[in-house]
Amino acid sequence: MSRAQNGRQAEAALSENTFDILLLDWILPDCEANELLERLETLAVLPAKVVIYTAHTEQSIATKVNYPILYKPLLKKDLISIFVKDTPSQTAAKNNPEQSDEAEEPACAAGEFRVLLVEDNEINRIVATKLLDRFNLEVEIAENGQQAIEAIKACDGAFDLVLMDIQMPVMDGMEATRILRETYDKERLTIIALTANVMQSEVDKYLSIGMNAHLGKPFKTDELDKVLEKYIFKRECLASKAE
Incomplete structure (x- = not known):
């Protein structure tokens, strides 16, 4: 992440580095956002995703820009939505109708x-x-490994998938997995490690204690979809065909 205080700084940063998202205030000290966007388009350095935020009314700027608009004060949920909507895989699906059904839903x-x-x-x-x-998933939350064990044992392992963070207070994901594997094997309970550490030596460690696979953080839509397809949807397909 990089910050710029005006249009000149933003233009310089985008000319020197590649960014996935540009979050742009409508009024900058040295220009309006639409003026900067025109220059960035000319220089071919405009990121794939642009989001405008402003204290102005929608009517006053909507006709000047074709990008998504957030309104001040910015809420946490609004900022988070920037990172989980219209990801590259979803955008590609929109541009290729033949692949849209496959890309949007396993x-x-x-x-x-x-x-x-x-x-x-x-x-x-x-x-x-x-x-x-x-x-169409029923999602339950646990904030540490101890809560996870309690939730799983309370329903006798009746979860189709457990997404298990590694580093947590009270009890970490590795210790929780070791305890769960004393009762539930890999076929009975699917546990996916959630971690920002994707070094192969670490991944091997997660697999060695009985985790089925790992998923990197920050979350990426296509990687999560692959996990869901492999361990929930495709497994359900195979079970249906066997019947």
Whole structure:
């Protein structure tokens, strides 16, 4: 993440580095946002996603810009929504109707499945929940490993998927997984490690204690979708065909 205090600084930063998102105030000290956007388009350095934020009314600027607009004061949920909406994979699907059904919803997504999200960070919980809410999933929350064990044992492991953070207070994800594996094997309970540490040596450690796979943070829509398709939807398809 990088910050700029005016249009000149923003133009310089975007000319020197590549950014995924530009969050742009409508009124800058040296120009209006639409003026800066025109220059950035000319220089071909405009990020793929642009979001305007402003204290002005929608009517006063909507005719001047075709980008999404947020209104001050900015709320946490509004900022989070920037990162989970219209991701590249979703945008590509919109531009390619032949692939849209496959990209937006994994096969055999009908029906309701239970997912336990074990995550102590509030922001990560909100982001993950928004991503999971795109599907017909019943999502329950645990804020540490101890709560996860209690929730799982209370329903005798009746979760289709457990997304388990690694570093948490009270009890971390690795210790919780070790305890759960004494009762529930990989076939009975699918546990996916949630971690920002994706070094192969660390991933191997998670797998060695009985986790089925890992998912990197920050969350990426396409990676989460692959996990859902492999461990929930595709498994359900195979079970249906077997019947």
